[in-house]
Each structure stands twice: as C-alpha cells, then as structure tokens.
Amino acid sequence: MVATEILGDLRRSERLRLIEVRVPRSVPVFATGRVTTRGLVPSRTGLTLLNTGTRADMIEARRESLRTGGTITSILTSTGLAIPAALWLTLTT
Numbered sequence: 001m002v003a004t005e006i007l008g009d010l011r012r013s014e015r016l017r018l019i020e021v022r023v024p025r026s027v028p029v030f031a032t033g034r035v036t037t038r039g040l041v042p043s044r045t046g047l048t049l050l051n052t053g054t055r056a057d058m059i060e061a062r063r064e065s066l067r068t069g070g071t072i073t074s075i076l077t078s079t080g081l082a083i084p085a086a087l088w089l090t091l092t093t
Contacts, residue, residue: 005038023052030055 010016023029029052034041 027052028054030058 007016
C-alpha cells in the first residue's frame, strides 16, 4: 500500500518504484532517511539505506562513502584544472 500523500506528490514524469525487503523477525534492520511528521521518508538526495548490521557499522559505511566521494571530487577537480593550465603553458611558451 502506498499513502495517497506520496502518490499526490508525484509529477507526471516521475515513477514510483517499490521494493519489498523481507528479513527474519530476529534480525535488526536499520534504515536511513529523514523523519518528518509523516514518518521516515527517503532523504532529499534520494538515498535510503537498509542494513542488517549494527547502527554503528551503517553510520561508518556512510561516512566512508562520503569521504571517498569527496576525495574523488577533489582529484577530478584538480585534474580538470591542471590539464587546461598545462596546455595553456605549452602553447604560450
């Protein structure tokens, strides 16, 4: 079942994808998202994580993912600035 508020917020170009996940009753599951007056909803970035590990493991995995993304962004930005600068220097000398 999908709440009518969620369906009402969809634009014509958007599609709703539901994934059912079943775990045994004895397995703790942690989900990330954001809490609103409607309850737990996906984060604004669209990222929702489900994890059967511990809460601390999930938080650490998310932080590691953010660190990796930051490192890759820095490297790609530096490379993107260095290549045009090197070309300019070789063409002007």
